[in-house]
Each structure stands twice: as C-alpha cells, then as structure tokens.
Amino acid sequence: QGEFGALCPLHGAVFGSCCDMHFSQGSRIRRNKIEEITFKNYYTAYVTVRLLRRSPGQEAAAKWWTALRDLPLMDNPHTEGGSQDYFSIHRTQVEPDHVVSVRLILRQPSSAWLTFNLEEIKIFRFMEPVSSSHSKSVMRFPVFHPVVPVHVLCWFSQGLPDPQTVSSSIQQMWALTEVMQTNQTTASIGRFDVSWTQDDRLCPQEVLHASVSRFILVVLMFSFI
Amino acid sequence: MDEGTELCVTIGQIVQRLKGTHLHSQIERQAKECLHQPDIRLESLKEDVRSFLRTSGEHTQDIYLQLPPSHPAAPPEHLKEPLAYMRKAQASWEKRVLKSLNSMSSELGVPLARRRPTLEQKELTNKWNEMGTDEPDLSRFRPVYAPKDFLEVLISLRNPNHDSSEEVSVRSHWGLIQIPLNVRDVPQLRRAYSELNMATGQLGIDDHAHVHPVVSEQDSAAAQQYSRQGCPTELRADLWALILNSTNQPQDVMHYEQLKAGVIQHDLLVDNLIYKDVKLTASNDDYYFVFEDFLYQVLLCFSRDTAVLDHFKYNSATPPKSYMEGVIPFHGFSMYVAPLCFLYNEPSKLYSVFREMYIRYFFRLHSISSSQSGIVSLCLQFERLLQTHLPQLFYHLRQIGAQPLRIAFKWMVRAFSGYLSTDQLLLLWDRILGYDSLEIVAVLAAAVFAFRSENLMEVTSLASAEAVLADLSTLKVMPLIQIFLFATAI
Numbered sequence: 001q002g003e004f005g006a007l008c009p010l011h012g013a014v015f016g017s018c019c020d021m022h023f024s025q026g027s028r029i030r031r032n033k034i035e036e037i038t039f040k041n042y043y044t045a046y047v048t049v050r051l052l053r054r055s056p057g058q059e060a061a062a063k064w065w066t067a068l069r070d071l072p073l074m075d076n077p078h079t080e081g082g083s084q085d086y087f088s089i090h091r092t093q094v095e096p097d098h099v100v101s102v103r104l105i106l107r108q109p110s111s112a113w114l115t116f117n118l119e120e121i122k123i124f125r126f127m128e129p130v131s132s133s134h135s136k137s138v139m140r141f142p143v144f145h146p147v148v149p150v151h152v153l154c155w156f157s158q159g160l161p162d163p164q165t166v167s168s169s170i171q172q173m174w175a176l177t178e179v180m181q182t183n184q185t186t187a188s189i190g191r192f193d194v195s196w197t198q199d200d201r202l203c204p205q206e207v208l209h210a211s212v213s214r215f216i217l218v219v220l221m222f223s224f225i
Numbered sequence: 226m227d228e229g230t231e232l233c234v235t236i237g238q239i240v241q242r243l244k245g246t247h248l249h250s251q252i253e254r255q256a257k258e259c260l261h262q263p264d265i266r267l268e269s270l271k272e273d274v275r276s277f278l279r280t281s282g283e284h285t286q287d288i289y290l291q292l293p294p295s296h297p298a299a300p301p302e303h304l305k306e307p308l309a310y311m312r313k314a315q316a317s318w319e320k321r322v323l324k325s326l327n328s329m330s331s332e333l334g335v336p337l338a339r340r341r342p343t344l345e346q347k348e349l350t351n352k353w354n355e356m357g358t359d360e361p362d363l364s365r366f367r368p369v370y371a372p373k374d375f376l377e378v379l380i381s382l383r384n385p386n387h388d389s390s391e392e393v394s395v396r397s398h399w400g401l402i403q404i405p406l407n408v409r410d411v412p413q414l415r416r417a418y419s420e421l422n423m424a425t426g427q428l429g430i431d432d433h434a435h436v437h438p439v440v441s442e443q444d445s446a447a448a449q450q451y452s453r454q455g456c457p458t459e460l461r462a463d464l465w466a467l468i469l470n471s472t473n474q475p476q477d478v479m480h481y482e483q484l485k486a487g488v489i490q491h492d493l494l495v496d497n498l499i500y501k502d503v504k505l506t507a508s509n510d511d512y513y514f515v516f517e518d519f520l521y522q523v524l525l526c527f528s529r530d531t532a533v534l535d536h537f538k539y540n541s542a543t544p545p546k547s548y549m550e551g552v553i554p555f556h557g558f559s560m561y562v563a564p565l566c567f568l569y570n571e572p573s574k575l576y577s578v579f580r581e582m583y584i585r586y587f588f589r590l591h592s593i594s595s596s597q598s599g600i601v602s603l604c605l606q607f608e609r610l611l612q613t614h615l616p617q618l619f620y621h622l623r624q625i626g627a628q629p630l631r632i633a634f635k636w637m638v639r640a641f642s643g644y645l646s647t648d649q650l651l652l653l654w655d656r657i658l659g660y661d662s663l664e665i666v667a668v669l670a671a672a673v674f675a676f677r678s679e680n681l682m683e684v685t686s687l688a689s690a691e692a693v694l695a696d697l698s699t700l701k702v703m704p705l706i707q708i709f710l711f712a713t714a715i
Contacts (some may be wrong), residue, residue, distance in 0.1 A: 038298050043386055079407035080384075080595055084307050086296035112405060114386050120298070 033126035034096035038088040043116035044106040045077035046070040049094060052101035062101075067094035070107070077110040091126060253470055254443070308595050310384055315593040318378050322553055325369055330494050333365050337494045346489050353485070357508070357517035363501045368556035372638040375555070375591060376631070379601055382593065399623055400608030401630050406595055408606040410613065414668065414710055418660065420453040422711050427703045428455025428652065445470060453659035455652050455703070462568040468658050469581040473574045481573035484526035491529075495553065499524045503559045512647050516566035520559050523576050528552070533580060552588075557635075560642040561587045564650050586663055590638050598663040603637050604630055606664065610671040614713060618678045627687035632694055633670040640666050641697075649702045669702060672709035676700070 037049070048069050054062040068089065075081030096102075102123065108116040306312045330337050341349070352359065380401045383389065387405060409417065421427065448467040456464045466472065488496075503520050507513040513520075527533065533552060562579050569575035589598045596602065611629055612619045622629050636644050640663065641653055656665045674681065677693055684690045 038296070040298075076407055079405050080308060081407045084303075084309060086299040086303065088296065088298070112388055114388055116386075122298075 034091060034094075034099055034102075035124040035126040036088050036090050037096075037102070037121070037123050038086065039121040040086050040119040041073045041082060041084060042119055043074075043083050043113040044108055044118060045074045045110065045116075046072055046107045047118070048105040048107070049089060050103040050105065051094070051096060051099050052103070053098050054100055055098065064103070067096065077108060078112050086120075096126075254445075254472070306594050308384075311382075311593055311595050311601075314378070314382055318375075318593060322369055326494070326553060329366070329369070335494050335497070339492050341490060341492050345492075349489050353489075353522070355518055356521040361497070361500060363497060363504065366497045366501045368502060368505070369498065369553055371556040372635050375600075375638065376634045379593070379604060382601065398608070399612055399619060400605070401628055402601065402605045402608060404595075404601055404605065406602050406605055408597075408602055408609055409664070411610070411710060411713075414664075418665070418668075418710060420659075421656070421703075421707060423707055425454060427707070428457060428655075443467065449659055449661070451659075452655045455655050458648075458651075461651060461655070465568065465658060466574070466578055469578055469585070471574070471577040471581050473571070473577060477577050478573045480532075481526060481576050484529050484576075485522075487529040488525045493528060495528050496525055498554050499528065499559070502554055502556060506557055506643065507559050507563045510563070510643060513560075513563040513566070513643075516563060519566050519572065519575065520562055522572050523562050523579055524554070524559060526576055527580065527583070528554075530580065533584060552583075555591060557639050557643070560639050564642055564647055564654065567647055567651070585661075586657060587640065589663060590640060600638065603663060603667040604634065606667040607633055607637065607670045610668065610709075611674055614671070614709075615675055615678055618674065618681055621682055622690060625685055625687070625690070627684070627690040629674060631687070632691055633674070636670055636673075636697070637666050641669065644697045645700065645702065646698045649700065653702045665706065668710065669706055672705040673697060673700065675709050675713070676705055 048071070049067045051065050051067050052062045053065055071089070073082050073085070073087060104118065104121075106116060106118065302312060306315070327337075329335075380403075382402070382404055384404060387403075389403070415422070445467050448464045452464055452468060471477070499521070503517060503524070507520055508517050561583065562575075565575055565579050565582070569578060586598065589596055590600050590603075592599070593601060608619075608630055619629060640657065641650055644650075645653065653665065653669060657663055673694065680693045681690055684693060
C-alpha cells in the first residue's frame with residue numbers, strides 16, 4: 001500500500017472550507033485507485049468528498065463527482081465528541097477509481113470554534129490482492145460511527161414545544177440568542193454557500209434561535225389580543 | 226513489522242479497550258477455566274491462538290466491529306485521551322503534584338523510598354494487624370493536594386479553539402466548567418437509566434423488590450443488570466466481586482502476600498501520606514473508624530502494586546517514573562476503600578475488589594480527561610442539570626458567590642463516600658457498577674440541590690449555603706434520584 005497523497009494545510013473559513021489534492025502526472029491515471037483516505041479531524045463537523053474522475057480509455061474531460069456527502073465527523077457540532085479523532089474513508093464507501101483529483105469540503109455550522117481543519121491527510125493506493133494472506137484483512141477497522149445529533153431537532157419538529165418545556169429551558173435559549181446576536185460575522189463565507197434551510201441536518205443553534213423568535217412572536221400576538 | 230509483532234499490538238489494543246467491560250471479565254473467567262483442561266498446553270498456546278485467529282477471521286471481525294471505534298493511525302496517547310489540550314492539562318497537573326511531593330521529600334529530609342532495617346521489619350510484621358495503634362509523628366506531613374486544589378485546575382481548563390470572546394454573562398453556561406463536552410440531559414438520562422424509573426422496584430425504597438439469585442450462575446453480565454436495581458445486603462459482596470471479576474483465587478492471595486512483603490521491606494514517603502490521610506478522614510468518621518487497620522493494610526499494598534500501573538494505558542495520566550508506585554494519594558483518598566470494608570473482611574479479597582474498583586472507576590475522579598465518567602464531564606453534567614432544571618436556584622447561588630460546583634465537588638470527587646450514610650452509599654455504588662458509569666454521581670449531586678432548594682433560596686452567603694448542605698447522612702439516595710430524573714416536569 002503506497003501512500004501517494006500529499007498533506008495539504010487547510011484553514012477554516014466561517015462555515016466551510018475546501019482542499020484539492022492533485023495526483024502527480026507521473027503516475028499513470030488508470031492506476032489511480034484509492035484504497036483509503038485517513039486523516040485526523042480538528043473541529044470539522046461534516047466532510048464531503050468530491051472526486052475528479054476520468055473514464056479510462058476516453059479523452060473526454062474529467063468530471064467532478066460527489067463520492068460522499070456531509071459525512072458527520074463530530075457527534076454534535078457544538079461539543080467535543082469526535083473533534084480530534086482519527087478517521088478513514090474506505091474504498092467500499094466511495095468508488096475511488098481513475099481519480100485525478102480529490103476535493104475535501106469541510107463544514108462546521110457551530111460558531112463555537114475559532115478554526116477547523118483536517119490534519120495528517122493520507123491517501124493510500126489500492127493494491128490488487130496478491131495472495132490469500134488473511135492476516136491483513138482480519139483486522140479491518142470500523143470506519144465511521146455516524147451519529148447525527150437529531151435529539152434537539154425532534155424536539156422542535158412538531159411545531160411549538162409546550163410552554164412548560166420552554167419555560168424550564170428558556171434561559172438557555174435566551175443566552176443562545178444573545179450569543180447569536182453578538183456573533184454576527186462579517187467574514188466572507190467563501191466559495192461554498194451553505195444554505196442550512198435545505199439541509200435536514202439543521203444547526204441546533206439556528207433551530208433554537210428560530211424557535212425562540214417564534215415563541216416571542218406568539219407571546220406578542222397574545223398580548224395584542 | 227512482522228506478523229508476530231503486529232498481532233501483539235493488535236491484541237494489546239483489543240485488551241485495552243475491553244478492559245472494564247463485563248465481556249472482559251467473562252473472557253477472563255473462561256480462560257481461567259480453559260487453563261485447567263488437559264488438552265490445552267501452555268507451550269503451544271501462542272501458536273493455537275494465532276491459527277484460530279487466522280481460520281476464524283470473519284467471525285473475529287464481527288466481534289471487533291462491536292467494540293468502540295478506535296483508529297489504527299491513532300498514536301497511543303490519542304487512545305488514552307483524544308483531546309490534546311486535556312492531555313496537556315493532565316501532564317502539567319501531574320508535574321505540579323510530583324514537584325510538591327519531591328519538595329516535601331527534600332524539605333523534610335525523608336527519602337522517597339528506603340529499605341527498612343531488619344528490626345523494623347520484624348516489628349512491622351508483628352503489628353501488621355494493628356497498625357492503627359501506632360502513632361507516628363505526622364505533623365510535618367501535609368496532603369499533597371486536596372479536592373479544592375484540583376477543582377481550581379478544572380475551572381481553569383480551556384479549549385484553545387473555543388470561542389471565548391463573549392462576556393461570561395451572555396454565555397449560555399453559567400457554571401465554572403467551560404469545556405464544551407457532550408453531557409446527557411434529563412430525557413437522555415431517562416432513557417439510559419430506565420431501570421431506575423418509578424414503576425420498577427428499587428432496593429433502597431421497596432424491600433423484596435426483586436429476588437433473583439444470579440450468584441450461583443457466575444454470570445457477571447446478569448449480576449451487573451441485577452445491580453441496577455440495587456443489591457440485597459447479604460448478596461452484595463458476592464455480586465460486586467462477580468461484576469468486578471475478583472474471584473479471590475489462590476494466586477490473588479499470593480499476590481497480596483507479595484505486596485505485603487514489599488510493604489514490610491520498604492518504607493515509602495507515600496506511606497506517611499496514607500497514614501496521614503487515614504488519620505484525617507476515616508479515623509474521624511463515625512462509620513469507618515473501626516476499619517482503620519484494614520485501610521492501612523489495603524492502601525499500603527495498593528501503593529506498591531505494579532498491576533495498578535496497567536490502568537495508565539487507558540488513562541490520560543502517566544505514571545510517575547521516579548519511584549515505585551503509581552498513584553499519589555490526595556486528601557480523602559482512603560474513603561474509596563472504607564465503604565468496601567463493610568463487605569469484605571478478608572484483606573486479600575478486600576484488596577482485589579478495591580483495586581478493580583479503582584482501575585475501573587475511581588481513577589477517573591482525580592484525573593483530567595474527556596471521558597463520560599471523568600470528573601470534568603461529571604462537573605459539567607451537574608452544572609447543566611442544575612442550570613436547566615433549577616435556573617432560579619442556580620442564578621441565586623451564583624449571585625451570592627456560592628457557585629454550586631464549589632459545594633458539590635467534594636462529594637463527587639469521593640463518589641459521595643463519607644458524606645452519605647453507608648447503606649445509602651452502597652446503594653449508590655450498586656448503580657455505578659450496574660451502569661458501569663459514574664454519571665449517576667452527578668445526577669445525585671444535582672438531586673441533593675433540588676431537594677434542599679427551598680432552604681438554599683433563602684441563604685445569602687457561601688458559608689450558609691454550605692451549612693444547609695453540610696449533613697447528607699439523612700438523605701435517601703434512590704428516592705432523590707428518582708424524583709429528579711422521573712418525577713420532575715421538564
């Protein structure tokens with residue numbers, strides 16, 4: 001298994017950042033099969049893998065193709081779980097053949113972190129199995145443990161929560177809205193626009209914020225009546 | 226790397242991650258039984274295991290996938306603790322403790338370790354069972370650190386990548402711990418601790434709640450499940466030993482005797498700290514003073530046990546290299562042993578149960594880590610529970626300068642030992658063993674605040690808040706936890 005990817009420094013923008021890795025022209029394209037991509041996470045919540053692939057034997061232009069979309073790396077974007085863990089993406093999860101370039105798109109919806117990136121990125125070349133030596137395949141490590149933080153979402157998905165529930169945790173929501181307000185950023189989002197409303201994995205802070213506004217709106221309406 | 230070394234590393238990793246699960250104790254017991262079978266020979270054992278792994282590759286892989294994930298690229302220190310800043314904090318704390326121990330050694334002119342003269346050895350052998358009668362002059366020694374010092378370290382913990390530009394007042398978290406770890410809220414706790422709900426019989430509330438003798442079957446998983454609803458007093462000793470897989474085999478007794486010989490031969494500076502700690506805590510306690518001699522025996526042996534060092538493989542801490550032992554006792558350390566004295570009257574058995582309890586649970590209470598049972602998580606969980614469910618109380622206490630954690634920390638760091646009455650404490654520890662987690666300790670701490678909230682709302686200073694919460698010996702643990710988790714509207 002040869003390692004042929006280079007390390008590439010990534011710096012987090014506000015919501016997302018991306019990194020391209022090109023394979024040197026010297027390596028014959030048809031042999032660019034990837035076995036595994038491993039990396040160490042540093043506060044990236046989701047990673048999307050896009051591959052620039054060229055069909056073998058054709059002179060057609062290479063095409064970008066999304067191999068993996070929004071793979072969760074952290075249990076919850078706002079808390080530490082998975083924030084500094086090692087991960088690997090195995091060839092069974094993507095189809096990484098005839099690859100010219102690999103693009104990793106990183107996203108972090110939480111404003112809690114100052115920066116996020118991936119470290120120690122290594123790409124391993126796929127080797128055709130030579131013999132039936134079992135010793136390597138015995139210990140195939142589990143690759144991902146996706147845990148989507150849905151518990152917060154379920155809570156709000158059926159409309160407004162009941163007043164008692166809200167009152168017990170209203171102070172926390174209030175504090176969150178304060179944080180959201182002071183946290184309005186002017187930094188550019190970069191080339192990848194992130195629209196959270198279309199995503200089913202909403203950022204809990206945004207949900208809370210929206211919910212609080214709705215709650216306040218209802219209270220105001222009642223006071224007019 | 227040749228196949229042999231690779232296999233060793235892999236096996237080492239698996240064992241490390243299995244350690245502390247009931248699967249581990251069952252495998253260990255099976256292995257012990259297998260050793261007595263005539264068709265297994267020690268000489269060929271290694272080769273047999275290797276060929277078994279090769280032939281049953283697929284099956285092994287299935288089991289392996291069940292284990293919590295770990296990555297082959299992860300360096301060893303990452304397995305101990307994934308967060309770099311936590312590792313750093315733990316390392317600098319250890320350095321500080323060691324430094325203070327070393328300076329105590331040079332100040333007092335007491336060597337860290339010395340060989341006892343023959344006469345002294347004889348003397349100690351004779352009074353092994355009544356070490357408490359000895360009254361050495363310990364006035365010059367002081368505990369290396371107290372829970373209060375450790376709390377200050379935890380409060381100053383920061384994640385360098387965490388945005389802390391806002392004022393503290395608008396922070397969503399009012400507490401002292403500022404590390405964004407993931408802790409469970411009440412609905413999640415309700416699901417995780419479903420056996421504690423009101424409808425299920427609990428020992429400690431109902432008598433004859435559930436009687437199902439699992440001891441005879443020697444099934445530690447069943448014993449663990451059973452323990453979630455509390456152990457009857459007469460069965461507790463056996464059940465705990467079963468869960469912890471401390472079977473007190475002849476080799477365990479022998480190991481204890483070896484440690485005892487070590488105590489008799491060598492005198493350590495740490496011994497004085499142990500003496501001092503027992504005198505300061507357990508000997509002054511109404512429940513535990515009778516066990517003074519037991520405590521010396523167990524703790525002195527513990528300080529010399531190299532098997533204890535194994536837990537550093539999965540603990541964020543690293544063992545001090547400069548002398549024989551691994552764990553530096555702090556003020557109140559002996560209270561981890563004291564309640565166990567009610568269960569086991571044979572020193573070797575008591576010792577092996579305590580050691581197992583320590584390397585599974587108690588070490589987490591005084592080392593900095595991001596583990597869910599770690600003290601940082603417990604503190605955060607306590608504060609979150611209190612803030613979410615008793616915001617008024619939290620706000621009031623914060624305003625008068627009585628941060629709740631400053632009061633509750635001493636309870637949690639000792640897992641409530643020495644604060645609750647012993648029957649209640651053992652009921653609490655039943656649940657720690659049953660759920661294989663210390664989380665319940667944080668829940669109880671929050672429940673105590675909830676229970677005394679009316680009185681606490683009237684206090685105006687930290688001292689009076691402490692006075693309200695000074696005596697917990699009349700509290701009943703299980704009703705408090707149940708009311709807090711299951712009967713409070715959220």
